C-alpha cells in the first residue's frame with residue numbers, strides 16, 4: 367500500500383519537474399500566483415449565496431433599466447402606484463387633515479379623548495365583528511377593562527431597572543416560566559420576553575449564530591428553514607449577516623420535506639427550523655423528524671410556535687391529538703411563542719424559550735467598556751414597557767389553563783367547520799390539512815385573488831399568500847361568535863357560484879397587484895413597489911385631488927398637511 371502511494375508521489379514529482387523544465391524561476395512563481403488568484407476569484411464568483419443564474423438575471427434587469435424608455439416607463443408606473451396607495455391611506459381616514467407640528471398649547475383632555483375616539487373609529491372593516499383574518503385575537507370587554515386597569519397601574523415601569531421595579535421583574539420571570547411549563551420544558555428551561563414574534567425569532571437566530579461562530583468556529587453560519595417559515599427568519603438572516611437556505615415543502619401536505627432538509631444541512635448549518643404551525647397554511651411541520659435530524663448532526667433545532675403557541679399546548683385537553691411539538695421532542699432546543707396572539711395579551715409581547723440556559727447565554731449582549739456603565743441586556747431593546755409585561759401576565763393568570771382550553775376548543779371547532787364547508791364548495795379547495803386555526807384556500811377554476819377582492823367587497827379582510835396562490839383566514843375568538851363562520855362560508859359560496867355563471871374579467875384590485883407581483887421576473891421591482899407602500903404608511907400628505915378643496919386649519923394653532 368505504502369509502496370504504491372510512494373510510486374505515485376514520485377511520478378507526480380517527475381511530471382511537475384518536467385513542466386517546469388527550462389523555465390525561469392520568475393515565470394514559475396508568477397504563473398503559480400496568478401493561477402491561485404484566478405481560482406480563488408472563480409470560486410468566490412461561482413459559489414455565492416445567490417446562484418450564478420439569479421445574479422445574471424439581476425444584472426440583466428439592472429442594465430435593462432438603464433435604457434431611458436424602460437426607465438421612464440417604470441418610473442411612471444411606480445409613481446402611479448404610489449399615488450394610488452397614498453390615496454387609499456387618505457380615504458381610510460376620510461381625507462382628514464394631518465397634525466404635523468406640536469400644538470402651540472396643549473389640547474384639553476376632552477378634546478384629546480374626542481379626537482382619539484375619532485381616530486380609532488376610522489377604517490372600513492368591522493373588525494370587532496370578526497371581519498379580519500387574525501389581527502385581533504380577542505376583544506372581549508371584560509378582558510379589555512382588566513387590561514387597561516393593569517396597564518394604568520404599571521404604566522411608568524421599565525424592566526430595564528429591576529432594582530427600581532422588582533415586581534415587574536417578578537411578573538416577567540413568571541410569564542416566561544409559565545410558558546416554559548406549557549411547552550414541557552424541564553427545570554432547566556428558560557427564556558426571555560420580547561416585543562413580538564419577530565424579535566423572538568431574530569434573537570434565536572442571534573443565539574445560534576454566536577454559538578456557531580464562538581463554539582464551532584463557523585465563519586458565516588447558515589440556517590436551514592422550510593420555505594413556508596415566517597419571513598422573520600429572512601429578516602434575521604439579513605440583519606445578522608447569516609445565510610439562509612429554504613427547504614421545499616410537500617406540495618400536497620405543505621409540510622417541509624425533511625429528506626430535502628437533511629440534504630441541505632452542511633458544515634455551516636447553525637440551526638434548523640420547523641413551524642408549529644406555519645403561517646401560510648396552518649400546517650404543523652414534522653417536529654419529531656426535524657428534532658431527530660438536529661440530534662443526529664449536533665445542530666440546534668428551533669420550533670416556531672409564535673402563531674399557535676397558546677393553542678397547541680391546550681389541544682389535547684380540548685380533544686385533539688397532535689404529534690410531539692415541544693421540548694419533549696428530542697433535539698428541540700428553542701421555541702418561540704407569541705403571548706400577543708392567542709395568549710390574548712395586548713400587542714407587544716412574545717416569549718423565546720431555550721431548553722437550557724447555555725443557549726440563552728448566546729442571546730445576551732454585554733459591553734463591559736461603556737462609559738455609561740457595564741451594559742448588559744437580554745434582548746434587542748434597552749428600555750421597555752413594564753406595562754406590556756404586566757398586561758401579559760394579567761391575561762395569562764386571568765384565563766388560566768381552563769380559559770385557554772375553552773377558547774382552543776371553540777377556535778378549533780370553528781376552523782374545522784370552515785375547512786369542511788369550504789371543501790364542499792365546488793371551485794375552491796383547502797391547501798394541506800389544517801392542523802390548528804388557519805384555513806388556506808386556493809382555486810383551480812378562478813383567480814383566487816379575485817375571489818378575495820369580492821370578499822373584501824363584502825367586508826372581509828383576508829390574507830393573500832403566494833407561491834402557490836392562495837388566501838387564508840386565521841380563526842380567532844372573534845370568529846367563534848354565532849353566525850360569523852356561516853356568513854364567511856356563505857359569502858364564499860355565493861361568490862364562487864356567481865363566478866361560475868358569469869366568469870370575472872381581469873380587473874384591478876389586489877388581484878391585479880398580486881397576480882402581477884408573482885409574475886414579475888425582476889424581483890427588485892416588487893421591492894420597489896413594497897417601498898412605496900411603506901412610504902405611504904408614513905405619509906402625512908393629502909392626496910392631490912383633495913388638496914385644493916381642503917380646509918388647511920384644524921384649529922388656530924395646529925399646523926397641518928406637509929407644509930409648515
Ligand SMILES: *Cc1c(COP(=O)(O)O)cnc(C)c1O
Pocket residue numbers: 562563564565596598641643644645670671672673704716
Ligand atoms: C405572527 C407570526 C410570527 C411573528 O410575528 P410578529 O408579528 O412579529 O409577532 C412568527 N411566526 C409565525 C408562524 C407567525 O404567525
